[in-house]
Amino acid sequence: MTKLDIRDLVIAHGKNTILSNITLADFEPGSVIGVLGPNGVGKSSFLRSLAGLAPYGGSITYDGDENRKLSHNQRARKVAYLPQTLPQATNLVAYEAVISACRAVRHDLTRDHVETLTEQVFDRLNIRHIAFQPLSRMSGGQRQMVGLAQIIVREPDIMLLDEPTSALDLRWQLGVLDVVRTLVKDKQGLALIALHDINLAMRHCDSLILFGEGGVLSHGAPRHAMxxxxxxxxxxxxxxxxxxxxxxxxxxxxxxxxxxxxx
Structure with missing residues (x-):
């Protein structure tokens, strides 16, 4: 089981404080948490700080280990972050892109095991038909699915997903959320997902974190948080x-x- 504890978190860009006084704990292992709020409120900055990609004040601990003190490899094994930006439209085919993402972090796995994990991810996400297609020939939605595959293949304890369904139609949105939910439940990990669609989050997330100007307005079950x-x-x-x-x-x-x- 994975434990995430956030205490007195402050996020600033230069002299401009984006979020402050954020204390969040008691995340239920195996749960999907929706991160909601208006544009520019700091959802992406929040996820980037959790991923160790942006400075912050206060404390973020994973299983009792402070985020700042984790090495890059330790953090990459534990936490995986999917940004809003799509994977670059290179000539690399999807299968190679996903295998490379896994090998970059999971040095403990054999080549055969990495290939097995990659096969499983393409099947889980139902994207085997684009496995050997160059990213440069893919639609935005297909590249977004490849980006998600690069995260899932690493088998992290915590997934931080920033608008992972923004380029997808309704069928693929539902498919992605179902896969993430299943993976999180099986591993007893956590997934924090920034979403704009309130009702999508209400229906598919176990709890919500609602950001307003300067901080957290509410946190809890969808019915009570929104x-x-x-x-x-x-x-x-x-x-x-x-x-x-x-x-x-x-x-x-x-x-x-x-x-x-x-x-």
Missing amino acids: TPEMLSRAYHVSGRLETCSHGSPFVIVDGLNTIEGHR
Whole structure:
């Protein structure tokens, strides 16, 4: 099981503080956590700090080990980060790109084992048909799937995924979230996923972290974290929380918030 503990986290760009006073713990092993909030609020900076790719104040620990004190190889074995940017459109074929991503981190694995993991990932993501296609000939959505394969093949304890479904249609979005959920449950790890689609997150994430200006507005089960009040504070819109016929909560947005103080 994997334990993530965040205490008094502060993220700044130069003299500009992006996020502050963030304390998050008690993440349930085997869970998918949606990271939500408006554009520019700091979701990407938050994930980059967790990945050890951006400076921060406070403490981030994985299984009791402070993030800053982990070597590059130790961190890369434990945590894998997928940025918003798509893999470069090179002449490298998808299969080679995924194998290379695994070998770069998993020096402990034999060549045969890496190839077996790669085969399994292409099957899990249902992308075997593009395995030997150059990235330069792929659509944005196909390259995004290859980027996700490069993360999954490493078998990390924690996946940090920044908008992993942004270039995908609805069918592929659902497929990706199902695969991530299954992997996380099997490994009893964690996945933190930044998403813009609130209802997609409400339906497929076990819990949500909702960011507003300067910090965390709420954290918890979707039904409790995304209330009309929190929707208003984060996005400056008025809306309602409803329940579908299957018992899942979803948000209906009625319009821009015109209440003074939320404009």
